[in-house]
Amino acid sequence: MLCQQEMGSKKKMGYKCRIAGVMLLLIGSIAALIVVAVVQDKLKVKKYGLEFGIVIDSGSSRSNVYLYEWPGEKENETGVVTERKNCKVKGAPISELEVSSKEDEKTFKGFQDCMDKIKNHIPEEKHKTTPLFLGATAGMRLLEMKDEKRANKIMGKLRDFLSKQDFQFHKASIITGQEEGLYGWITVNYLKENFLQKNMWNTYVHPNGAETVGSMDLGGASTQIAFQVQERGEGADYKSVKLYGYPYTVYTHSFLCYGKNEADKKVLDKVIRESSDPAYVINPCYPKGFNITIQASSIYDTVCILKPKNYNSNQEFYMVGGADSEKCGEIVKSIFNFQNCSSKQCSFNGVEQPPVTGDFMAYAGFFFIARALEQSGKSDLDQFNIAVGNFCNTDWAELKLQKPWISDGYLKTYCFASHYVLTLLADGYKFDNETWKNIHFEQKIKETSIGWSLGYMLSMSNMIPSEVKEITPMTNPVFAGLIFLFSALIIVTAVLGFIILIRICY
Secondary structure, three states, X not given: OHHHHHHHHHHHHHHHHHHHHHHHHHHXXXXXXXXXXXXXXXXXXXXXXXXXXXXXXXXXXXXXXXXXXXXXXXXXXXXXXXXXXXXXXXXXXXXXXXXXXXXXXXXXXXXXXXXXXXXXXXXHHHHHHOEEEEEEOHHHHHHHHHOHHHHHHHHHHHHHHHHOOOOEEEEXXXXXXXXXXXXXXXXXXXXOXXXXXXXXXXXXXXXXXXXXXXXXXXXXXXXXXXXXXXXXXXXXXXXXXXXXXXXXXEEEEEEEOOOHHHHHHHHHHHHHHHOOOOOOEEEOOOOOOOEEEEEOXXXXXXXXXXXXXXXXXXXXXXXXXXXXXXXXXXXXXXXXXXXXXXXXXXXXXXXXXXXXXXXEEEXXXXXXXXXXXXXXXXXXXHHHHHHHHHHHOOOHHHHHHHOOOXXXXXXXXXXXXXXXXXXXXXXXXXXXXXXXXXXXXXXXXXXXXXXXXXXXXHXXXXXXXXXXXXXXXXXXXXXXXXXXXXXXXXXXHHHHXXXXXXXXXX
């Protein structure tokens, strides 16, 4: 009897020991899982601090300063970059410097104000190691063609100014049109996550089967198109770029003198030349009820247009709105050359271009013009065409009532501009009724403005070394393996505990 009691007591003790063992294993596995996850996360923070980079976009109408940040590590050679802050520089665009010392002083003060604002968003210990770049676009490309000495002087003064900032100044340069188009393409596809996506482990991976999106940018002095092609063609318009360890071949072309402002001057020149009375010019692209006096220098002070004979920069032209959409469209088409093409397919002015395929993002000037027509986002070619006609046939007073958010300076140009976009995309780039549906007229992606500067920073980050690794945490495969192991142990111990409980109870 005593022996039986002793055996029963030992049996109960055995069950208790097994339960205690299972519980300890369960608790230990959970604790290990938590420790591994927390330590890995902490080590990642200790391993890499945030790095910063500054890009100044100096366009034909103004300059913008962008602050970008990325973790000290890189994903397959290119930093994962996000926009932290941007600042608009008050004052004249840099292509208008070296004319008035007063305006120059105002503009450089605007630059300094922005640099001070940007500095407040960077830790003080990072100031000396934060790279600073300036890229000048079509406005300076035109000035360089017109007055190279003045352009060099402006860039020299900017380099002196930027080198005295608290940051690590790298370079200030006039970027090419192809580069501007390529960087815009990189920006669009980066923001669309076509290069990288976060996986279940919260790390960035190359998305399987991801298709890139084409990019179309409309500025004041130039317009750019860029899209991925499968085969590299001949010439400077085909660029190879490597991002996150993967190669891409991109067709990119920039049309200098075909930005919105320069194209507008071309149209005004055509209207004046066709007028019988320069003192009273009827402009079919202006709305009825609108009139304006334009000085000759504001049209012809550019390398994009041949000056007329007996040119007088002080001559004035009085223009009134003719509101003739069909005539306006004809004049706009006349500034393009669709005939001279020695290749299988051209856009215009004899420029070879592969067929457009896939989705396209049209931003900057494209977006604002489409928004004025209430055609932003996605539309079709017929709808866009109808919207252009309706806009151009609306009187000035009615337009101002319908579009109060658009300033008069822009509103007066949007009949011309809408015909320009229609002609450029349909007749130039060869978008038809089907492919037009693939165009998205957008200003931002995920609350980030679309432009070339982010793509520039992504490309330049290949030149920026990763921060020194102070502590090396486990690699992602090891981390994933440990997570799997301890998760399996938790499941096994839970099953064992359930079996033991059943045996005890029954």
